[in-house]
Amino acid sequence: MKYAHLADLHLGSWRDDKMREISTKAFLIAMDHCIKNEVDFILFAGDLFNTSLPNLDTLKIVTKKLKELQDNNIPVYAIAGSHDYSPTGKTMIDVLENAGLLINVCKGEVIDSKLRLKFTEDKKTGAKITGILGKKGLLDKIYYQNLELENLEQESGYKIFMFHTTISELKPKHLEKLESQPLSFLPKNFNYYAGGHIHHPTRLEEKNYGTFIYPGALFPNNFQELEKYSKGSYSLITVENEQQTVELIPLEVIKHQSLIFNCVHKTPEVVSFEIINHFNNLDLTNSLITIRLKGSLDKGKVSDINFKEIFKQLYSQGAYFVMKNTSQLSSEEFEEIKISNSNPENVEEEIIQEHLQQIKLFDKETELHLTKSLLNSLNTVKNEGETVTDFQNKIKEEISKLLNF
Ligand SMILES: [Mn+2]
The missing domain is CATH 3.60.21.10 (Metallo-dependent phosphatases)
Known part of the structure; x- marks a missing residue:
C-alpha cells in the first residue's frame, strides 16, 4: 500500500x-x-x-x-x-x-x-x-x-x-x-x-x-x-x-533566493546600491526573491530606500517575483511601531492574553474563549452574490449562537 x-x-x-x-x-x-x-x-x-x-x-x-x-x-x-x-x-x-x-x-x-x-x-x-x-x-x-x-x-x-x-x-x-x-x-x-x-x-x-x-x-x-x-x-x-x-x-515549484541585509551604519543610498550590487551577477531567471532588511539606518528614513529602482533592476534580470520585508528595520530619525510576531493569529492571541480580565464579567478561560470565538465570527466579508440581508442574518446567527441567546 x-x-x-x-x-x-x-x-x-x-x-x-x-x-x-x-x-x-x-x-x-x-x-x-x-x-x-x-x-x-x-x-x-x-x-x-x-x-x-x-x-x-x-x-x-x-x-x-x-x-x-x-x-x-x-x-x-x-x-x-x-x-x-x-x-x-x-x-x-x-x-x-x-x-x-x-x-x-x-x-x-x-x-x-x-x-x-x-x-x-x-x-x-x-x-x-x-x-x-x-x-x-x-x-x-x-x-x-x-x-x-x-x-x-x-x-x-x-x-x-x-x-x-x-x-x-x-x-x-x-x-x-x-x-x-x-x-x-x-x-x-x-x-x-x-x-x-x-x-x-x-x-x-x-x-x-x-x-x-x-x-x-x-x-x-x-x-x-x-x-x-x-x-x-x-x-x-x-x-x-x-x-x-x-x-x-x-x-520545488520555483527557485527561491533570499537576502537578509543588515543596514546598521548605512544610509538609504548605500543600502539601495549594495542590494542591487549583491544581485548583479546572479542568475535570477524565474526566481522568487525575498529581501529582508534589518538593523537601524544611520541617516534618513526607511522610505528613502529606493525600492522602485531595486525591484526594477531585479525584474530586468528575469526575476519572477520580488518581495521585501522591513519589519525589523528602523531608523534613528523615525521609529516605526512594530510587533515582532507577524503571524496574525499569534499577534491576536498575545494581545488578548495581555488584556484579559479588565472587565470581570466572565472567568478568564470563558473570556478568552469568547473573545477568540467572536473575533473568528466577525472576521468575515460579504461574499460574491450574497445580499446585505443574508450577510447580516448570517452574522447575527453566528453571534447569537456564540452568546447563547
Ligand atoms: Mn494551515
Missing part, C-alpha cells in the same frame, strides 16, 4: 496573482506525482483552502484535479482545517464530498456527551481512517477532551488518525509559545497520525502510539515561511510486509 499525506495547502492564499499561481501549481504538481506514483489514496489533513469560501477560479482548478484523481481511481480522504471551516460549521469540504470528489473522514456521533468517531474504510487497501477537524485558536480542544478512545484503540487493522491541531510534543522550537494540547488526548495504537496546522515538517515516533507526521505546508504561505523553507513538502507512506516507510517529499 502506498499513500500520500498533504496538509496546509491553503489554496487561494497570497494576495498577489503571481504568487497565488505558484501555490496552485504546487498542488497540481503534487497531484501529478501521486498519479504517476500510483498511490492508493491521498490524505488532506486540513486547510485545503485558505478561506471557508474560496474563489471560483481556485475551486474550478481544484475540482477539475480532484475529478482527474477519481478517474484514476485514487480516493481522497480529508478533514476540514482551521482555515476552511466557517464559524457556523460550513465548509467547502462538505460541498466537495457531496459532489463525490472526496470523503470527509471526520464522522461520528455524540453519545452521553462523549464524541464517538467512526472509521471510513478504504475499499482497495482496507486502511481504516478517522480524524478530527481543526478550528481556529484551539477551539477544537473540546472534541479531544471528550473523545471516546476505547473504540478507536481496540479497532483492528491498519489505522490512520487525521488531526489539524497543535500537539505539544510535536511543536517546533520557533513556535514554542503557541497554545497546544498534549498528545495523550489522541487515541493510542494507530499506524499513522496524519497531522496538519503546523507548517513545519515534523516527525515523532511515540511508544504505544505510532508515527506522527506534520508534512509542512505544500507551499510556503507567507514571507517568513518562504524565507525559512523556500519550498513546501508532503509525505509519501509505503507499507510493505507490515513495514512502514515514511518519506518527506520536497516540492
Whole structure:
C-alpha cells in the first residue's frame, strides 16, 4: 500500500496573482506525482483552502484535479482545517464530498456527551481512517477532551488518525509559545497520525502510539515561511510486509533566493546600491526573491530606500517575483511601531492574553474563549452574490449562537 499525506495547502492564499499561481501549481504538481506514483489514496489533513469560501477560479482548478484523481481511481480522504471551516460549521469540504470528489473522514456521533468517531474504510487497501477537524485558536480542544478512545484503540487493522491541531510534543522550537494540547488526548495504537496546522515538517515516533507526521505546508504561505523553507513538502507512506516507510517529499515549484541585509551604519543610498550590487551577477531567471532588511539606518528614513529602482533592476534580470520585508528595520530619525510576531493569529492571541480580565464579567478561560470565538465570527466579508440581508442574518446567527441567546 502506498499513500500520500498533504496538509496546509491553503489554496487561494497570497494576495498577489503571481504568487497565488505558484501555490496552485504546487498542488497540481503534487497531484501529478501521486498519479504517476500510483498511490492508493491521498490524505488532506486540513486547510485545503485558505478561506471557508474560496474563489471560483481556485475551486474550478481544484475540482477539475480532484475529478482527474477519481478517474484514476485514487480516493481522497480529508478533514476540514482551521482555515476552511466557517464559524457556523460550513465548509467547502462538505460541498466537495457531496459532489463525490472526496470523503470527509471526520464522522461520528455524540453519545452521553462523549464524541464517538467512526472509521471510513478504504475499499482497495482496507486502511481504516478517522480524524478530527481543526478550528481556529484551539477551539477544537473540546472534541479531544471528550473523545471516546476505547473504540478507536481496540479497532483492528491498519489505522490512520487525521488531526489539524497543535500537539505539544510535536511543536517546533520557533513556535514554542503557541497554545497546544498534549498528545495523550489522541487515541493510542494507530499506524499513522496524519497531522496538519503546523507548517513545519515534523516527525515523532511515540511508544504505544505510532508515527506522527506534520508534512509542512505544500507551499510556503507567507514571507517568513518562504524565507525559512523556500519550498513546501508532503509525505509519501509505503507499507510493505507490515513495514512502514515514511518519506518527506520536497516540492520545488520555483527557485527561491533570499537576502537578509543588515543596514546598521548605512544610509538609504548605500543600502539601495549594495542590494542591487549583491544581485548583479546572479542568475535570477524565474526566481522568487525575498529581501529582508534589518538593523537601524544611520541617516534618513526607511522610505528613502529606493525600492522602485531595486525591484526594477531585479525584474530586468528575469526575476519572477520580488518581495521585501522591513519589519525589523528602523531608523534613528523615525521609529516605526512594530510587533515582532507577524503571524496574525499569534499577534491576536498575545494581545488578548495581555488584556484579559479588565472587565470581570466572565472567568478568564470563558473570556478568552469568547473573545477568540467572536473575533473568528466577525472576521468575515460579504461574499460574491450574497445580499446585505443574508450577510447580516448570517452574522447575527453566528453571534447569537456564540452568546447563547
Ligand atoms: Mn494551515
